[in-house]
Amino acid sequence: MGSMGKVLGVGLVVGCAVAMCVVAGTMVGKRVKSRRRWTKVVKVLEEFEEGCATPVEKLRQVVDAMAVEMHAGLASEGGSKLKMLLTFVQNLPNGSEKGVYYGLDLGGTNFRVLRVQLGGQRSAILEPGVERQPIPEHLMTSTSEVAKFELFDFIAASLQKFVEKEGNGSVALEGKLRELGFTFSFPMKQASVSSGILIKWTKGFSIHDTVGKDVSECLNQALERRGLDMRVAVLINDTVGTLALGHYHDEDTVAAVIIGTGTNACYLERSDDIIKCQGLLTTSGAMVVNMEWGNFWSSHLPRTSYDIELDSESPNPNDQGFEKMISGMYLGDIVRRVILKMSQESDVFGLSFSKLLTPFILRSPLIAAMHEDDSPDLREVARILGEILEIGDVPLKVRKLVVKVCDVVTRRAARLAAAGIVGILKKMGRDGSGSTASGKVKGGSHTKMRRTVVAIEGALYTSYTLFREYLNDAIADILGEDISSHVVLKVMEDGSGMGAAVLAAAYSSSGQDTL
Numbered sequence: 001m002g003s004m005g006k007v008l009g010v011g012l013v014v015g016c017a018v019a020m021c022v023v024a025g026t027m028v029g030k031r032v033k034s035r036r037r038w039t040k041v042v043k044v045l046e047e048f049e050e051g052c053a054t055p056v057e058k059l060r061q062v063v064d065a066m067a068v069e070m071h072a073g074l075a076s077e078g079g080s081k082l083k084m085l086l087t088f089v090q091n092l093p094n095g096s097e098k099g100v101y102y103g104l105d106l107g108g109t110n111f112r113v114l115r116v117q118l119g120g121q122r123s124a125i126l127e128p129g130v131e132r133q134p135i136p137e138h139l140m141t142s143t144s145e146v147a148k149f150e151l152f153d154f155i156a157a158s159l160q161k162f163v164e165k166e167g168n169g170s171v172a173l174e175g176k177l178r179e180l181g182f183t184f185s186f187p188m189k190q191a192s193v194s195s196g197i198l199i200k201w202t203k204g205f206s207i208h209d210t211v212g213k214d215v216s217e218c219l220n221q222a223l224e225r226r227g228l229d230m231r232v233a234v235l236i237n238d239t240v241g242t243l244a245l246g247h248y249h250d251e252d253t254v255a256a257v258i259i260g261t262g263t264n265a266c267y268l269e270r271s272d273d274i275i276k277c278q279g280l281l282t283t284s285g286a287m288v289v290n291m292e293w294g295n296f297w298s299s300h301l302p303r304t305s306y307d308i309e310l311d312s313e314s315p316n317p318n319d320q321g322f323e324k325m326i327s328g329m330y331l332g333d334i335v336r337r338v339i340l341k342m343s344q345e346s347d348v349f350g351l352s353f354s355k356l357l358t359p360f361i362l363r364s365p366l367i368a369a370m371h372e373d374d375s376p377d378l379r380e381v382a383r384i385l386g387e388i389l390e391i392g393d394v395p396l397k398v399r400k401l402v403v404k405v406c407d408v409v410t411r412r413a414a415r416l417a418a419a420g421i422v423g424i425l426k427k428m429g430r431d432g433s434g435s436t437a438s439g440k441v442k443g444g445s446h447t448k449m450r451r452t453v454v455a456i457e458g459a460l461y462t463s464y465t466l467f468r469e470y471l472n473d474a475i476a477d478i479l480g481e482d483i484s485s486h487v488v489l490k491v492m493e494d495g496s497g498m499g500a501a502v503l504a505a506a507y508s509s510s511g512q513d514t515l
């Protein structure tokens, strides 16, 4: 090799070394950058987790706040964000009901029509024919002048189709209208068990010219327009239906909770404690109160910036605060907001994440599916991220992060709902804390806790195992194993609609108390 060759050779070696250094340097730089990005994402998660923390002491504060607000809502109209609405249901079914009754259930994702046949003696409910169908989107949010008629005509038409499918056996007796229990799961101001005025819409429903209208009247008119021989015998909230069915099967049932698209609870209150209408209530010593707990608020609730944004961008800001942290309508959107923040802070979800900007794109069944994905490579998480959010090739460690976000959101929701339930038990004196009013009954030489059954319905509890487990565990955490062993949460499948039909039976021949 000549001298020129040597120079070239040395130059090449030096050049290669420099290039390698540059490559190595770039790689190190990339690694440092990617570590930094990862740290940022983890920080988003940690901060969120911290904001959502629900240690048992905090839950106890929520329990106390719930009980205090219940008192306030019962003391005066507008005394609390908890409306504590009167339902005029003063007698719950006791199992002696007989006959054929119908139920209509409007207020969740699906609309349901059903028929029950009751044989007395707490018999099993025969022929519980149930038909479900989604409510057409345009009927839920219509602004047209005739929207009100469209919705109630749709309901009446579904009922008519249902009745026409039945055999002759169900034809109404000569001159007698068939009786219908109508579950309408929105806040209503009632003056009798069979009528009620819509106070406001929730859960994304918003139909022109319906607030302030009597819901039974609207349906009865639609039934008449179709020539159907039916009338609304009872108009109730879904929680009340669930309580009614629970009580039909088990007389220790004193409260009911729904955790589905929306969330709410009702319970049996002593008339004496319903201060806001004392003296006006007539017969039995108790009445079911629809709490509308979705609107509960307390400074003890663990609220994050994501909750605040969700609320301010919702059609009903400052409303339904508890519901927005708990129910199926909103859980997915909290998860979406956290993932969106992560993808804005770094590129762990790649650069194209526009679907994450779509509100409510993640429904709660998807959250449950990702959360409960037990495949080693989190295949379901990858599928949902790919198919729904159009984010492909997400590394396993990032998928794990998504599962963790679902876990934080769901755990907080379930534990807050548990605190709400214990709040009701406290108000009823069944949380084992007091002495006389503590739900203890004399049992021989020692006092023992009275059995308390809470009927429960809604897909978050019935179909989302981890949610259910978190809720049950939190009740035991708050009350302690001993006391919580006397509290039974009983699932009432189709309770809201079935309970309406059973209540229609209970009220069909008895007189109704009207203010």
Ligand code: BGC
Pocket (backbone or CB within 6 Å): 107, 108, 184, 185, 186, 187, 202, 203, 237, 238, 239, 258, 260, 261, 262, 263, 264, 265, 292, 294, 323
């Ligand atoms: C409504 C309640 C209802 C609950 C569960 C809430 O949004 O305001 O009336 O009981 O959802 O369906």
